[in-house]
Amino acid sequence: MTRVLATGTFDILHPGHVYFLEQAKALGDELYVIISRDVNVNHKPRPVVPEDQRLKMVASLRPVDSAVLGSLTDYFEPIAEIKPDIVVLGFDQKFQEAELKKALNGRGFFPEVVRLPQISGEFYSSRAIAAEIAERKKKHLPID
């Protein structure tokens, strides 16, 4: 059994997330997902959707076998539980493959680290969806 681990914020779900998780699952037999904690999302605006709700949505997606909330303080804590054979990185995740591999090795974990590709679409980004809603609100355009 090959266990794959994906991570991410997954604020407002869209087909880019589904593609990412399908690509991740295709690399192995089981897909685990770590959901970012609200307080740890500092690299972009804080998520609109609270962490327990983001967890529930990701856990319900077809490629996902298990989804958990990440640690508040130590990113390696859930990895020790999950023991992945492969860790995937999304096309825009800031970690460099080699650096992440080195950090994992330093903590006694030796998974493969694989960068996945991007799929393009007009609203294939949580921030693009949030921006479009804000724009329509500003112009008093109907949201539905």
Ligand SMILES: Cc1cc2nc3c(=O)[nH]c(=O)nc-3n(C[C@H](O)[C@H](O)[C@H](O)COP(=O)(O)O)c2cc1C
């Ligand atoms: C190997 C790995 C483990 C992670 N573990 C955690 C964690 O335990 N807690 C957490 O809040 N974020 C964790 N993260 C960070 C996020 O889940 C996510 O990768 C980061 O916020 C950037 O992704 P985004 O572009 O989807 O927002 C981890 C990231 C990686 C690569």
Ligand SMILES: Nc1ncnc2c1ncn2[C@@H]1O[C@H](COP(=O)(O)OP(=O)(O)OP(=O)(O)O)[C@@H](O)[C@H]1O
């Ligand atoms: N269009 C896409 N194609 C492939 N992977 C994607 C796409 N959109 C998001 N992902 C991946 O899904 C994971 C979770 O994404 P994240 O929560 O950062 O959503 P996002 O839509 O990229 O957010 P934002 O628009 O705020 O940057 C990340 O690893 C990211 O690379």
